[in-house]
Amino acid sequence: AQTVTQSQPEMSVQEAETVTLSCTYDTSESNYYLFWYKQPPSRQMILVIRQEAYKQQNATENRFSVNFQKAAKSFSLKISDSQLGDTAMYFCAFPLESNSGYALNFGKGTSLLVTP
Amino acid sequence: KAGVTQTPRYLIKTRGQQVTLSCSPISGHRSVSWYQQTPGQGLQFLFEYFSETQRNKGNFPGRFSGRQFSNSRSEMNVSTLELGDSALYLCASSLAQGLSYEQYFGPGTRLTVT
Numbered sequence: 288a289q290t291v292t293q294s295q296p297e298m299s300v301q302e303a304e305t306v307t308l309s310c311t312y313d314t315s316e317s318n319y320y321l322f323w324y325k326q327p328p329s330r331q332m333i334l335v336i337r338q339e340a341y342k343q344q345n346a347t348e349n350r351f352s353v354n355f356q357k358a359a360k361s362f363s364l365k366i367s368d369s370q371l372g373d374t375a376m377y378f379c380a381f382p383l384e385s386n387s388g389y390a391l392n393f394g395k396g397t398s399l400l401v402t403p
Numbered sequence: 404k405a406g407v408t409q410t411p412r413y414l415i416k417t418r419g420q421q422v423t424l425s426c427s428p429i430s431g432h433r434s435v436s437w438y439q440q441t442p443g444q445g446l447q448f449l450f451e452y453f454s455e456t457q458r459n460k461g462n463f464p465g466r467f468s469g470r471q472f473s474n475s476r477s478e479m480n481v482s483t484l485e486l487g488d489s490a491l492y493l494c495a496s497s498l499a500q501g502l503s504y505e506q507y508f509g510p511g512t513r514l515t516v517t
Contacts (some may be wrong), residue, residue, distance in 0.1 A: 320505070322505060324508075329510075330491060330510065330511050331508065331510050331511075332493060332495070332508035333508075334505055334506075334507065337505055378446065383448065383459060390436045390448050390451040390459045390461075391436070391448070391495075391506060392448065393438075393445065393446040394445075395445045396445060396446075
């Protein structure tokens with residue numbers, strides 16, 4: 288069965304520090320996309336970054352980058368120079384198995400708190 | 404472009420009633436997905452519509468239904484509401500091209516069942 292696992296329910300980091308959020312998944316597909324979404328206290332889900340599985344280069348968006356290990360089925364998110372506004376729930380997401388459409392399967396999330 | 408909009412934002416219903424939630428996708432997006440978010444179960448996929456056809460359905464009872472109109476706007480309906488249906492209902496739209504599954508979410512509808 289396809290699963291997306293986020294093993295860190297809560298994390299805390301000080302402002303300006305770097306933090307890494309973990310995600311592992313299971314799939315039999317060879318070509319796919321992976322996503323990290325952020326949900327701040329406002330509850331608005333925001334796409335943070337996406338990774339194409341066939342690309343070996345890790346995706347980067349400003350202070351956000353991923354460490355994608357395809358063989359290990361690992362997809363971690365690194366946040367550099369953490370800011371107070373990064374406080375949010377972070378979800379790893381992966382397309383649903385046998386998906387004839389465009390729906391996503393989400394992990395349980397990691398609650399990140401950035402402290403001054 | 405305007406983002407995904409959902410109406411209403413907040414709703415209070417009593418057990419046994421039914422409710423209809425609405426979602427307007429980003430202009431040009433043809434796929435609309437619905438998710439239920441609760442503290443205990445997290446984000447769970449309800450269903451996805453593309454060109455007025457339901458393409459995927461999650462593991463929810465038949466009380467949960469949806470539809471999509473020709474302008475890609477979508478509605479979801481929950482009949483015979485139960486207390487456990489209290490949740491944040493999120494709608495997401497996607498351009499639905501190639502392998503790009505990225506979805507853009509609306510602000511959600513907070514449903515409280517009393």
